[in-house]
Amino acid sequence: RIRVGMLTSGGDCQALNATMRGIAKALYNLYDSVDIVGFRDGYRGLMYEDYRLLLKNDFSGILTQGGTLLGTSRQPFKQMTQPDENGNNKVELMKATYRKLGLDCLCVLGGNGSQKTANLLRQEGLNIVSLPKTIDNDLFGTDETFGFQSAVEIASNAIDCIHTTAASHGRVFIVEVMGHKVGWLTLYAGIAGGADIILIPEIPYDIKAIIEALQKRQRAGSRFSIIVVAEGAISKETAALSKKERKTKLASRRYPSVAYEIGAEIQAITGQEVRVTVPGHTQRGGAPNPYDRVLSSRLGARAAKLISEGRFGEMVVIRNNEITSIPLEESAGKLKTVDPNSSIVEEARLLGLSFGDR
Numbered sequence: 001r002i003r004v005g006m007l008t009s010g011g012d013c014q015a016l017n018a019t020m021r022g023i024a025k026a027l028y029n030l031y032d033s034v035d036i037v038g039f040r041d042g043y044r045g046l047m048y049e050d051y052r053l054l055l056k057n058d059f060s061g062i063l064t065q066g067g068t069l070l071g072t073s074r075q076p077f078k079q080m081t082q083p084d085e086n087g088n089n090k091v092e093l094m095k096a097t098y099r100k101l102g103l104d105c106l107c108v109l110g111g112n113g114s115q116k117t118a119n120l121l122r123q124e125g126l127n128i129v130s131l132p133k134t135i136d137n138d139l140f141g142t143d144e145t146f147g148f149q150s151a152v153e154i155a156s157n158a159i160d161c162i163h164t165t166a167a168s169h170g171r172v173f174i175v176e177v178m179g180h181k182v183g184w185l186t187l188y189a190g191i192a193g194g195a196d197i198i199l200i201p202e203i204p205y206d207i208k209a210i211i212e213a214l215q216k217r218q219r220a221g222s223r224f225s226i227i228v229v230a231e232g233a234i235s236k237e238t239a240a241l242s243k244k245e246r247k248t249k250l251a252s253r254r255y256p257s258v259a260y261e262i263g264a265e266i267q268a269i270t271g272q273e274v275r276v277t278v279p280g281h282t283q284r285g286g287a288p289n290p291y292d293r294v295l296s297s298r299l300g301a302r303a304a305k306l307i308s309e310g311r312f313g314e315m316v317v318i319r320n321n322e323i324t325s326i327p328l329e330e331s332a333g334k335l336k337t338v339d340p341n342s343s344i345v346e347e348a349r350l351l352g353l354s355f356g357d358r
């Protein structure tokens with residue numbers, strides 16, 4: 001007999017339900033009797049005893065459903081150690097719910113911030129198994145996070161659609177892709193969508209280099225160009241600032257986002273017609289793609305196996321196509337960024353893609 005808690009925390013993604021289903025299916029397979037307690041809206045549900053018992057039926061038919069059947073919320077890690085509006089210690093509230101419900105373990109499906117909180121709860125003595133969720137693919141210790149490949153698909157579809165209209169009008173198009181502070185999603189979607197210029201936070205751009213790349217294409221006879229820019233991309237000048245100065249500069253930006261800023265600069269310097277497209281949260285919506293369904297099912301199954309072996313305080317990960325696990329303390333809070341010298345960046349350059357840096 002086993003009693004397991006589950007919560008989904010932070011920004012949602014396509015494969016949260018598929019992952020919970022994976023955990024549940026494997027638990028039902030491994031144990032004669034399983035209680036699954038689902039907390040609503042992430043850590044908030046754990047703090048305020050907002051939960052429901054999930055039955056076998058709840059996991060039926062959800063492999064292909066985006067979103068999360070439990071709901072989610074953002075509970076910034078920085079605020080976890082501060083009291084709530086009633087002066088209660090949030091960590092103590094969560095521990096109390098866990099103990100009151102007699103849980104054997106808590107499964108946390110979350111991104112970077114959520115993993116930090118999971119690690120904090122582990123340090124406080126709770127049995128935690130965590131699973132790497134995010135379209136940003138920025139969790140350290142895993143080759144991929146679930147949600148990433150589905151988002152790559154949506155962002156590349158957006159670029160595909162832009163291609164035909166950009167070609168008809170002979171315009172420069174900028175597609176802004178999510179990814180928070182890292183460029184994984186932009187890099188993959190940019191290559192998959194046949195972009196001409198890819199701008200990612202890890203390789204600060206130089207507007208002059210972007211314009212040179214555009215003019216080189218024009219000289220070669222191309223009527224249009226597609227720039228795919230990560231929402232977190234920064235210029236070389238901004239990258240050279242201190243963290244504080246950078247924050248102030250970005251906060252006082254005259255444009256809604258980096259794509260609009262670059263678009264205005266290109267238009268002002270070259271007089272070319274530029275259009276900006278931001279697929280935004282569509283990148284997190286809809287059904288998980290087959291790759292993510294497989295990844296989530298595998299991660300979920302392994303999470304259940306860890307529970308059955310009494311191995312807690314670990315995050316299940318994929319490495320070299322094998323599912324394994326690593327101690328939460330090794331990964332929690334560490335960002336996995338794109339290495340500018342990695343093979344994928346080099347291959348993109350070999351394909352003639354510009355990163356707007358030289």
Ligand code: F6P
Pocket residue numbers: 011111134135136178179180231284
């Ligand atoms: O972490 C996932 C993500 O979609 C990022 O790519 C993006 O920066 C952020 O969440 C958007 O957050 P919100 O849903 O709070 O607007």
